[in-house]
Amino acid sequence: MTFTSLHWGAYRPQVVDGKLVSMTPAEWDKDPSPIGASIPEAITSPTRILRPAVRRSYLAEPGSHPELRGKEPFVEVSWDVALDLVARELKRVKAEYGNQAIYGGSYGWGSAGRFHHAQSQLHRFLNGFGGYVASTDSYSLGAGRVLMPHIVGNMDWLLAAHTSWKNLAQHCELFVAFGGLPAKNAQTSPGGASDHLLSDALDAMSEAGVQFVNVSPLRDDLSGPTLNQWLPVRPGSDTALMLALAYVLVTEGLHNEAFIQRYTVGYERFRDYLLGAVDGQPKNPAWAEALTDIPAQQITDLARRMGRQRTMINIAYSLQRSVHGEQPFWMTVTLAALLGQIGLPGGGFGLGYGCMNNTGSGRKSFSGPRFAQGANPVKAFIPVARVTDMLLNPGATFDYNGKRQQYPDIRLVYWAGGNIFHHHQDLNRLLEAWKKPQTLIVHEQYWTAQAKYSDIVLPATTALERNDIGSSASDRFMLAMQQAITPVGQARDDYAIFAGVASRLGFADSFTEGRDAGQWLRFIYDESRGRAEEHGIELPDYDAFWRDGLFEVVYPETDTVLLKAFRDDPVAHPLPTPSGRIEIFSERIASFDYADCPGHPVWLDKPVPGLPLHLLSNQPKTRLHSQYDHGSYSRASKVQQREPLTINVDDARERGIVDGDVVKVFNERGAFLAGVIVSADIRPGVVQIATGAWFDPVTPGEPNSLDKHGNPNMITADVGASRLSQGCSAQTATVEVEKWDQPLPDITAFDPPPMTL
Template sequence: MSYTALHWGVYRPQVRDGRLEGMLAAEWDQDPSPIGLFLPEAIDSPSRIRRPAIRRSALENPGSHPERRGQEPFVEVSWDQALDWVAAELQRVRHQYGNQAIFGGSYGWASAGRFHHAQSQLHRFLNGFGGYVYSVDTYSLGAGRVLMPHIVAPMDWLLSQHTSWDNLAEHCELFVAFGGLPIKNAQNSPGGASDHLLRPALEQLTQAGVRFINISPLRSDLESDNSEWWPLRPGSDTAFMLALAYVLVSEGLHDEAFLERYTVGFAPFRDYLLGLSDGQPKTPDWAAPVTDIPAEHIRELARRMASSRTMINVAYGLQRARHGEQPFWMTVVLAALLGQIGLPGGGFGVGYGCMNNTGSGRKPFSGPRFSQGQNPVRDFIPVARFVDMLLNPGAPFDYNGQHLHYPDIQLIYWAGGNAFHHHQDLNQLRQAWQKPQSIIVQDQYWTAQAKHADVVLPATTALERNDIGSASSDRFMIAMKKVIEPVGEARDDYQIFCDLAQRLGFSEDFSEGRDEMDWLRYIYQDSFARAEEQNIHLPSFEDFWAEGRFEIAKPEQQTILLNDFRNDPEAHPLPTPSGRIELFSQRIADFGYADCPGHPLWLEKPAPTYPLHLISNQPKTRLHSQYDHGGYSRASKIQGREPITLNPQDAVARGIAEGDVVRVYNERGALLAGVILSQDIRPGVVQLATGAWYDPLSAKDSQTLEIHGNPNVLTEDVGASSLSQGCTAHTCYVDIERWEAELPEIKAFDPPAFYREPETAAL
């Protein structure tokens, strides 16, 4: 039986006469995602890149007329011509500017397969070519990834060790969820969500009597009959947490013994909390006008948390904002004050509900890995500072205690990912995109990024190649067998890079003489030692491949985050400077950042310039922008536009009705979206999911109207702080008006124009 692992689940492809006709969810999946069921119509849609293509001016003169990207037609060429062009341009840029002028712009969600993983393939290739400028962190978790190693432990370790759902069902009494626990987000895992957990887990906890507090502008962020909705003002979570902490400390409800043994830095934080250091006690009365939560409600919740076995969770979205480190830090501080960290059913979480495998309770085994090699180039950027790098070569920037400078990039090679989805302020990105001399994009579909490239190389999808799907802390490792032939002339990323490496003189170093199946067998066998460390006994590759899957057993003991540390902090110290939880971090304080000092605190944000707070959260009908052109995502559109949710109170004030198309705008740009009205969103807040393929009305005007509903034409491109430089998409204000003019035609899913030489008239 053949399976394939996709980010949003495991499916059984249904193929007839070489054509993909359907997808069936894996028989064991408790709550399969419908996204993968709609794959067949998307695989060979008009959006598919079928042949190599080069922008006309770039074909005639590489590096010329970058301002025409996204405007002039492409010329379809042979693979040999395209690969010769790419190899020659790589050599030219390296010779003229050095490897530090090449940016490897891949992002990690391109494939659930561990070998045909576009990011790993590209980075291995560029490392073999002499190196490249790389990026660190993620748009999803930029602030959190930088902060958490300073105060507790690295994020990947924390996520793999979260207290399991079954332990929470037995021991948790109160689950306080900042940002909720949205089921739509937990459809996904990077290596494939092999068994969806969140909906069954919420049902299990609800039946066990766990009470949930959903602290979010959206009621839909937590689905449980035992849930209370507290619709606080977006961006005010840190103030709310500080007020809870004030009640715990001022009423003597905090655990002094825990703080003394397991933490450092309580005294300076306490002085700030009580107003001794700045003259402002962080009382519930202080927080009430900031959060729109009544002071008495804050007091009552703090007392409930102290009298219950309490889990405090913070969603990724809270740190995608100005000063995004602060709510994560305060989550840890609150849990430390309660003294329940390391106990069954209590403590904190930094991502329950954000991906499927968090809280699975399974062993943290990530499966096979494809080595990227070593990068000789030391220059890097935080990933969300990509446009700053292009616009400001040589300019200084701070990051995590380092004083760095932006490199001068002349060539971008992108395989997997779509900057015109995940970056902020897309109008500014369009301007920055004209700076490099050459842009190479390797992809499966004609996304906006591909349409704005110089050369485009068509890559295969997961169903058109063999691979191994495996996510850390997930249930199954999957043998992903090829089920259909590549569409058009698409080639595997690995084959493309092998052909380029051959042209550039390092073929043997890149391929090591292995073909696809040789590599699958090698990386599978290479994972044996890591599997044995987790007491996982893998079958032979031949048996695994024949069976189609391997189930990773749960540990004998339930997973409890930081349980070993609590039992013996001397024998199991944390990887922080003190070995303990750092409520005050001397290392961060020594960095001297005014926007992220040595302990968590409330930092005022700039005054809103528009009346509505825009929440651009994750979509329900796709992963990021993947398969927005598929039927499931397109069926959710309103008059072809991405839906935007408003409270009826805000709609009435603007003369807007359900189903209208509206213009959403601020100082950075404007877009069109279709209206949904709901009482389940707080007044003054609007919600527009990320991932609608970018569709500008004009190819030339950098401030043109976006007509499909991509919120990142509106979000700000500013770092969360000098510490992390993470993205701040959720610090965004807009206004809305009804669109009265004729609706422009959606062209997001159309391929670009192609130039063909005119035929010579017959004599």
């Protein structure tokens, strides 16, 4: 019984004569992701990296000509030559500059398997070598991850404890979704999405009569429920809308004063601001209408509905990926506190229903086996979205979460898992920063831009070419991922690569502990059994698990309701905040004295729009981030081979654009081409394109070159959300769009780079 667990689902690989021919979704999954269909063709496509390769001038003289990254051919070499070169460079940089000159750049989405998890492998290896500069937080949830421990608790704990979909179907009456509940996002979970939940959950809630409100510039951000009101809010103005809803609740006596006094701190400071005593501006619906384009009466009506019904307020991750991204998350919690339904069945708040498949599953939060990474002796770090700042400004200082930090001077970047040319902003600025390190090493499966712009490229196996264990917190199944095909070309798994380098550097014994990959799987599985027992889960022995192919994690005996224990007894079950309560006003954050993130939620003016259209660059439907953009499913979604851009019918008509055209999207940071979809289901003044189209500049390696494929990070802003979090702010970008009337350049994103002897 062979399974493969991928971030977007569980599949049975179908193999004929050693060749993967199809991926059959697991029979229990009622709503499987079609992304899996891309893999059979993609896994052996010309895009696959078959052998170790080194940039030509770098091979002749290591560290030379970084300005030629992305421009010159590669030379294929033997594994011995490649590993010797990697080891020599690591040893040199450590001797000359110290471990604080090494950046471990894995972003972690390389594999759903718990052993062959690229980030864990890289971090264990670099820790064994003496340490490295690490990154913290994530592009997806940077502002939220820093903010939430100050006001409620750790994000991982909160996400695992979200009120279950089952409970919402039974008890919720009104579900207000800021940013919607996009089904495309719910295809995935980090350790695998073995059983997709959102579609069934929305059907059950709809049948129970739950009313939905989709607060989003995109109608399709919430589809399915019968009772579904669309409020096409102006991008970035959700905090103003929430403040106005709070204003109505407070001024009409619809808030729960008893809850506020018992379970929160700082309400009075916030109330004075809300009512205008601080700045002379009441945050009323008329004020919010001018900022949100939602009529004042609609705001008032929604607040009254929320006050009289059992209401769940949910916010999507995307809303905090903006300048001042902390504010909508903080206001979500504050608004829910005013309603007083936190900890009650069907009510309260959610921080990402629909953003991951496992959020709201109601299952036990056991995450499965873990591969120990060891301790990092190097204490320097960066918030993950500040990597370009670090490379361009070594020695400069930056604020982060109440402390003043300093950017290290990075000479070597080692990357395994992730594609920075997908998830980082302002790619022209990144290209300049990418010339600064002396050495860039990458493990990759395909010739992504991450690989093409590196010095040493080591071919890694895919999930189908190795054994592993798929497991995600709060997911339904733990899966035995049994190797389906032999590795393509000369690909090796990350563990074998790192073991080979560690042997050359003299610490193979501590890295491997004398175990091969198969022995590690058994070890980490057996080690996880004790943690499973803490969750009331009894795992079978390893041999039985591997034979059966899967293990189902049972539901808890009691239904999951977020913060129920805290509501039942806030003294016995205090929150992990300074006060032990929900912090509407945070003395700790206020003490940081950050003008862009003061002590309670506020409306802070956004940067003045420079161009007429607001660009939303959200998650794709046809791939995970940039993974398998070269696959059949993603490529079939393109318009004239470019990533689709959705534009409102009026905005298109004004510019002489029709469905199927190719357009140039541009601002002061750069430009890209995209294929057009004209729609009435996006509000005027907004255009939308998914992230993840592989970077494909007309002139590789040169700054300010037109991207011909549709990568929105050509024009997104590389600035921190605030001094508190320094999170990604990709959603704060304005553009202009014009019809492309020149010959279309060929797409070369999926072509391997030239090779030479």
